Amino acid sequence: MEASIPLWWYLLVAAALFGTGLFGALSRRNAVGVLMGIELMLNGANINAVAFWRYIAVPSGAGLNGMDGQVFAIMVIALAAAEAAVGLALIISIYRNRQSVLVEDFSTMRG
Amino acid sequence: MMEMLAFGLVAGVAVGGAIGVVAARNVFVSALWLVLSFIGVAGIYAILGADFLAATQVLIYVGAISVLILFAVMLTHHVMGDERSNNRQAFLAFIVSSSVVAALGVLAYRTDWPIRPADAGGSVVTAMRGDLAGSSAASTAAQTGASTALTSTVDLALNQDSNVVRLGQALMTEHLLSFEIISLVLLVALIGAIVIARD
Amino acid sequence: MLHALPLAESLAETTTSLSGWLTGLFSGTAPEPGASSSAAGIIVASVLKATVIVLIVQIGMLYATWGERKIIGRMQDRLGPNRVGLFGLAQPFADMIKMLTKEDITPTAAHKWVYNLGAILVVPPAIIGFAVVALDRNLIAADLSIGALFFFAIGSTAVMPIFMAGWGSRNKYALLGAMRAVAQVVSYEIPQVLSIVGVLLLAGTLSMNGLIHSQGPIGDAFPGVWFILLQPIGFVIFLLATTAEIERTPFDIPEAESEIIAGYHTEYAGIKFGLFYLALYFVTISASAVGAILFLGGWQPPFAFLAGIPGWIWMTAKTLALVFVFMWLRGTLPRLRVDQLMAFAWKVLVPISLVNLMVTGLLAKLVAGRAPLMVFGAFTVANVAMVALLIWLVAGWRRFNAARQITFERPAVQAVGAALRRGAA
């Protein structure tokens, strides 16, 4: 029962989430929507980390605890929280200055 | 069989939610789809045997980050109505992202992953709870358990209770530096976000 | 409710033995927890268990509403419901029929999907938490290794339907109520999850049954050391934070009818309003049950010689006691002022629970392996010291505030103060 699902299924789902997030990040006009796309991409990466933790042989010994995949995923979640906090604060700040959250309006840095 | 069914269900929820995120025209509705996708990902973690991570995913993503996103949506009210949600690059973006998915999928399928043999060995780490009455015997047992967990060959038998314990040990030993740095990152993010949002 | 329990027990035992029997049949080995069972067995057992849980919870909820009205009535020198049935015992069913036959209005302005989904989704988070509640030694539906965290994670998702209800109604007051409700719920979630870290630290597990086992009697003569004895501050914080988290009085500002109509469920009528009501009582019961497990020893009897009484009676009694405390709070305390609400969570509860957690950590290392009586004594001394320190700090802070107010109120004192400040500068 444990290994009835092949690893690549998980990787495929992760890739699908990553790809959908990438599409969202590239194509949304709303800056909050772009941020949601980035969160989806991070989730896809996290699924990979946990799937590898579960499936891939780890070299034994070396004082390893064998929890690297999960620790990695937790760190990513923590960083995603920090990223969302700062990113959304930036969007709110820009909105208050320019009354818009559409990314094509944020082009003052263009040469 | 049942596991495959469960996997199909949660994977469908995760990917379907993700598609909803990019397809919805209203940002608020888009955020609700995002929550659904997060729940699906939590289900995938549960199937993978990462119980703690599944709960964390729900606690942080569904319970916290989504709240942050929804509050941000409320604070930027111009976008509440339906709108043309995609920009002119949408077609190009679709080609790029679908080719990324195709490439990753083919790679994942064709690579010969070094899968570890299914559940080799029994559980090395016994339940490490020592109750409070916890005489010295209990605590020494816990300590020897800890040392075996740290030094013996890595055994991923899914003894869930010990999984959380080992996670705590990993955070306090091998990953101590990243653990402490995370607190700094969170502090900087908090201060930065307060400064930026209040200005 | 009491009549339903033996039935539940026998049903749960039947299903457990059923799945165990199926396992043994197919694998040829003795069933053990965590071993893979047959899919059909698991599904049948799960559906039965889930139905039983939902029925018990439903009846418990109906009589919790009745009990609350009776208790509050007594506290306010009234009789409470007494017309429908004996002692008004049929009142909840009359209410249910009323809810079902009332017209169900969807406002024209509302976002139909989000509005209706909000009412539907408010119920599941309140029910799913019961999955990890242990009624007796072997009577736990899903003894997840992360039980306590699972409960809080499910509880944290309850903000989503609130948001959906408020936004979907497209009503200023509903949306304002939703924003305030979410801000309050998430603020009190932090002290709630922090308050039990001390318990986890002492028990060394997150599993609900594991937590109960570690509160068992010590030897034959000693009573069980419940965590309320070692973590009284944690328990009080847990109780207060939970009251706010489930938006019960005195923390019910998000739905304070005197301020913002009825909060995020202003626009809901009939059965959909009933669903919000349902969810409120569900979470009251489940939070009480989890409080009983974490701090009151769950199904463990208070004294070893009382072990003859079945565990589920203890568990039910403790849960009902905590439900009563929630109702008592509602009958006794006035509603908090809005500006005190957030300050109380962040400036009082969070710092106290952080200090409590560090002290507990230190003590747990210091007394590890000592005799139970000494452990208990050390914790008592530490708790008394912490409470004394807290009282001293609060008193000092109030004196400081009083002194500052006098300075502002009396012109002469103010003038002297200003002169002193000029001199200093």
Added chain:
Amino acid sequence: MGENWAFVAILTVIALTIPILGILAAMVLAPKRPGTIKNSTYECGLETVGDAWVQFKVQYYLYALIFVLFDVETVFLYPWAVAYQSLPLLALFEMIIFLLILGIGLVYAWRKGALEWI
């Protein structure tokens, strides 16, 4: 392990059907007499002015912000607490450093008035 999660999944499905059944029952039992006034937005009898989906104060975002970062902190606290008995005393100080650093954030938010209710 698997059966526990299977149970959670099935309980979720049953928990979803209860409100749906309730609403379906009300559809059959409850009267339906809609009217323009009855179905209008409820504001104690006043005419509704402007859209409800208005802009809110940034203060709400600040609560959510502090909440998210402290929620992340609990995720690190729980495994630490569960593993605590098998860890040396040093772990306590490692956690105290972690909490102190985050505590600075709380004090900062406090001083900047991010914790005041509007």
